Every structure is written in structure tokens, then in C-alpha cells.
Amino acid sequence: MNLKLGAVLASLLVLGACEQQDPADFDRRLRAYLLEHPEVIREAAIKLRQERAAQAAAVMKQAQPALEHDARDFVANPGGRATVVQFFDYRCPYSRAIAPEVDRLIAQNPDVRFVFKQYPVFGSASDYAARVALTPQGKAKGLELHRALMGQKDLNALRVDRIVGRLGLNPREVEQASRAPQIEAQIGDTRALAQEIHATGTPTFVVAGEVIPGADAERLAAAISRARAQALSSILGDALGKAPVAP
Numbered sequence: 340m341n342l343k344l345g346a347v348l349a350s351l352l353v354l355g356a357c358e359q360q361d362p363a364d365f366d367r368r369l370r371a372y373l374l375e376h377p378e379v380i381r382e383a384a385i386k387l388r389q390e391r392a393a394q395a396a397a398v399m400k401q402a403q404p405a406l407e408h409d410a411r412d413f414v415a416n417p418g419g420r421a422t423v424v425q426f427f428d429y430r431c432p433y434s435r436a437i438a439p440e441v442d443r444l445i446a447q448n449p450d451v452r453f454v455f456k457q458y459p460v461f462g463s464a465s466d467y468a469a470r471v472a473l474t475p476q477g478k479a480k481g482l483e484l485h486r487a488l489m490g491q492k493d494l495n496a497l498r499v500d501r502i503v504g505r506l507g508l509n510p511r512e513v514e515q516a517s518r519a520p521q522i523e524a525q526i527g528d529t530r531a532l533a534q535e536i537h538a539t540g541t542p543t544f545v546v547a548g549e550v551i552p553g554a555d556a557e558r559l560a561a562a563i564s565r566a567r568a569q570a571l572s573s574i575l576g577d578a579l580g581k582a583p584v585a586p
Contacts (some may be wrong), residue, residue: 398536399548405532406545411525412454413478413485415445419452421566423559424545426458426533429468429488431541437554438489444563445482450561450570454527455485464495468525470517470538471499476508536558 349427373380399406407422426436445453457473459465466489471477477484487502488494500510533543536550544551546562547569 357389360529389546396548399545399550402536402549404534405528406456406536407452407454407518409454411473411521411529412453412456413472414455414479414561415453415482415541416449418450419448419450421448421450421547421563422452422454423566424454424456425458426529426538426541426543426545428458428460428465428541429472429491430459430461430465430494433554434542435492437542437556437559440556440559442482442486448563448567451567455525456532456544458529458533458538459526460541464499466526467496467517468499470522471503473522473525474513474516474519476503476513476516480506480508 342527420473423444429435439523440443441453444451457469459469472484472488484502484506487506491502500514503510533539536545538545538550538552540552542554544559544562546559547566549562551558551562
């Protein structure tokens with residue numbers, strides 16, 4: 340509790356522990372004090388923001404391995420040092436709208452990993468597309484399948500199968516593979532992870548602990564620039580730390 344606010348509460352309660360207090364009188368006195376000392380409210384608000392920020396940072400730190408290093412996820416530029424995580428749905432118009440920008444960022448930033456989190460929220464067709472992309476056959480096609488699914492308007496199961504066929508895969512085999520319980524488990528884990536970090540919709544990006552909701556390309560690009568700078572600073576720091584000391 341804020342020290343000033345705690346002090347005033349203590350002073351208002353000190354009248355006598357055995358006496359029954361008038362709640363209305365207490366409220367009036369507290370209100371009068373706060374009106375005379377509005378800085379108490381500001382300090383309490385600042386303290387609350389700091390506590391919430393610390394809690395959010397702790398949640399993100401705990402979630403980082405699942406966010407960035409789940410071996411089940413498809414990753415573009417897997418050798419990169421900085422990481423972008425995207426929660427998306429193939430039928431989400433905003434996920435589709437920012438897809439070309441994501442493609443451009445992948446191409447322009449080979450030192451940045453892009454982790455794709457299948458987060459279907461638009462019903463059975465979204466779920467089917469996500470499961471298809473998570474099959475061994477789907478992962479083998481990687482970005483080619485991802486771009487094809489993102490580029491298809493009004494995606495449904497039949498159109499997913501047609502895309503799969505056009506890419507040289509057997510739709511029946513892929514559909515059977517998509518029923519694997521481990522794929523369903525992975526999607527369930529992704530949903531739980533999204534709830535943990537308060538990713539309530541698609542697309543949601545996570546870059547260096549920063550959650551970016553929606554198709555905000557400008558904010559995403561800025562976050563990537565900061566993450567790349569942090570990664571470079573870390574590399575330089577490691578190099579300087581390992582450098583031999585001059586005699």
C-alpha cells in the first residue's frame with residue numbers, strides 16, 4: 340500500500356478499536372483527505388501500474404520457452420538470434436491482411452526467427468487448416484503451404500484439400516495425418532499459452548516480451564528493430580567478454 344495512503348487510513352482508524360465507527364463519517368474524512376492530497380492517488384496509480392508491469396514481465400519470462408522454443412512449431416529463419424512469435428488463424432481477415440508484411444519481414448531479416456503458432460478461433464474450417472499445416476507433410480511444405488492457405492479467401496475444408504493437392508501432397512493422407520492426437524494436443528497447448536499471455540485474438544505477435552495485438556505492421560517492424568539491436572548488443576557483449584586481455 341502507498342505509505343501516505345496507509346498513514347491516513349491508520350490515522351482514521353486510531354479513534355478507538357473498541358468503538359463502533361460510522362462508515363459514512365469514515366468515507367467523508369477519507370474523501371476530504373484525498374481531495375486535499377491528490378498526489379496520493381497519483382502515487383497509488385503509478386504503484387499499481389508498476390506492479391502490473393512486473394507481473395506481466397514475470398508471466399512472459401515463464402512463458403518464453405513455450406513461446407519461442409517449442410520444437411513442434413514451424414519456424415522460418417530458424418538460425419536467427421532474435422525471435423518473433425505470431426498467433427494466427429488462416430480464416431482471420433487481419434491475419435491474412437498482414438501476411439504479406441510478415442513475408443517481407445522474413446525475407447529482409449534472415450537473422451530473425453519467425454515462430455508460427457496455430458491459433459484457430461474461426462470454427463471448424465480454421466481448425467482443419469491449422470491441423471493440416473501441423474502434419475509432417477504440411478511442415479515439410481513450410482512457407483509454401485502457409486502462404487497458399489493465407490492467400491485463399493473464404494477458406495473451407497474442400498479448398499484446403501485442393502491447396503494440398505496443388506502442392507503435390509495426397510489430400511487423403513494429409514487429412515488422416517491431421518487427426519493425430521498430438522496435433523490436437525499442440526493446438527490445445529497453444530490456446531492455453533495464448534490465454535496465459537492474454538493474447539485474446541488474431542493476429543497477436545510477441546517480440547522480446549512485448550505483446551502486439553492486431554495487424555499493426557508499423558509497431559511490429561519497430562519491435563523487430565529493437566529485438567535485433569538487443570541481439571546484436573548481446574553478441575558484442577559476449578565477444579568482448581571472451582576477448583583476451585591485453586598484457
